[in-house]
Amino acid sequence: MNEKRILLAEDDLISAKLFQESLTSLGYQVTLAEDGRKAKEIFTETPFPIVITDYDMPEMNGIELIDFLKDEEDEPIIIVLTNHSETSLIIEIMKKGIYDYIVKPIDTEELSLKLHRALEIYNMKRLEKATKREREMRLESHLDWIKWKERIGGSGNFKNLNQNLFESLKTSFNQGTGFGALISLLEIVSDSAQREGNFYKIDSEIMELIKLNADMAGKALTTFADIERILNGKIELEKISLSDVYNEIKKLTTNLSPFLSIQNNHLYLSERKPSFENNEININKKYFIDALTEIIINAFKFSVPESSIHIVIYIEVKSFVISIYNSPVINSDRVEGIPLPFENIVFEPFFRLTKFVYDEYKTLDFGLGLTKVESIIKRFNGKIEIKNIFDHLTAKSTPKTKVICRVALPLV
Incomplete structure (x- = not known):
């Protein structure tokens, strides 16, 4: 679904069309509603990330539409259009918990910045809500975090954590990239190297592979030592x-x-x-x-x-x-x-x-x-x-x- 969708509630048809063109030029998909009641019907059928509503409209005005949208589970980011610039009216609008307001005539550059940030905030809120819902679903299915907490264990129990870590490392040590490859490469060298006096002659490609894997193994051991330092509380x-x-x-x-x-x-x-x-x-x-x-x-x-x-x-x-x-x-x-x-x-x-x-x-x-x-x-x-x-x-x-x-x- 296109996230850059906007529901525009505006009773002035000429203004609505001009505004729609501006929004479309900014890359947004715009659905028009001639008043608050129609906007309510459209949103109920298909929720939108952003709703821009005029303040003064017949049938259902902007404040009434805001009250409806704020109660919806899929609450959108709300921006109010108004012809008024009185401070008291703007304060009243903002008290409704809307994202922002725009005083006509509209500045396209200002609008673009506000819409870009509005989409960011919408996506953040959606992710937070998805996380909360996922958590509830897991709890309802008895997939809670008990096992996770048991794995984490008590805070500060570094001795046991350290022991478990190193036991795991012993099991995995020869399976990791670098370590296992080095063993295989050294076996190849042992079987194929030709002795010339006090030296052994080996294939240059094999030597490059040994150097590469030795470097990787060295970095892994450095990380390993760093982990040990952390778990032992030496930071x-x-x-x-x-x-x-x-x-x-x-x-x-x-x-x-x-x-x-x-x-x-x-x-x-x-x-x-x-x-x-x-x-x-x-x-x-x-x-x-x-x-x-x-x-x-x-x-x-x-x-x-x-x-x-x-x-x-x-x-x-x-x-x-x-x-x-x-x-x-x-x-x-x-x-x-x-x-x-x-x-x-x-x-x-x-x-x-x-x-x-x-x-x-x-x-x-x-x-x-x-x-x-x-x-x-x-x-x-x-x-x-x-x-x-x-x-x-x-x-x-x-x-x-x-x-x-x-x-x-x-x-x-």
Whole structure:
């Protein structure tokens, strides 16, 4: 379904047609309604992301239409058109909880900016609502988070976490790319190398492969050592205000934006909340950014081309929550996103849902990235989950799969 759809309620036919042309030139699909009552009928049949309504209309005026739309489950972003510029009237309109207002005559450039931001906010709200609904559906089906909480275990229990991690690594060590390949290559060298005096002569291509895999194995061991350092509590934490954390996240999104051009994706960050000023979390800034970088790059790598990635940040039940949403690709095994059976094992060392290497993103692609991310979040006494959710918000369309990576860090 085209997200750039607008329902326009305007009783002046000439003004409505002119406005429709302006909106169409900006790339929006516009449906006209001659008054509030007709707009109500159209919206009831097919909800719209954005509704622009005139203030003065017969039958059902703009205020009455707003009251109806605010009570709808699929509440749109509402913008009011008015000929009036009196402060008292504008305040009355804004008290209704609408997104914005536009005083006629309309400035096309101003309108374009407002509509672009309105769509961003609509998509953020839709993702939040989809997440909430998915959570309710899981609880109703007895698929709650008990198993996930058991896996996370008690906060600060680094000794047990460390032991479990290394036991898993022992099992996986020789199966990972780099380690297993090195063993195979060394066997080939042992069988095929020709001795010439005090030296052995081997094929140059085999040597290049050995160097490549040795480099990968070295990087994996460095990551491995980093994980051990994190789990043993050998990193210092500091209290940082959520406002500063938000600034760091915003800076990170700017730094990572060049990667968006690889698949023509788009990245959106929710707005700063006033409550961020008076709250803090206890983290190590460097490792926090490392973890978030891994998560965001993963969203870039495994998203459908030309799709959007949304980062939604908010406070919920004494926790600072960062939710990252993306539209997942279907891999070669016909797996879409992170289905339920994979929700826990994606954090296991060397586990990968796809065997492709993504050189353009400059990542290790070794299966240790999320293992490190999880160890960082646990060190901060936080929780992380990655799973599929389904957008059931539009009754007349097929639910779409989204992947959500949700990080919750306790406020201090």
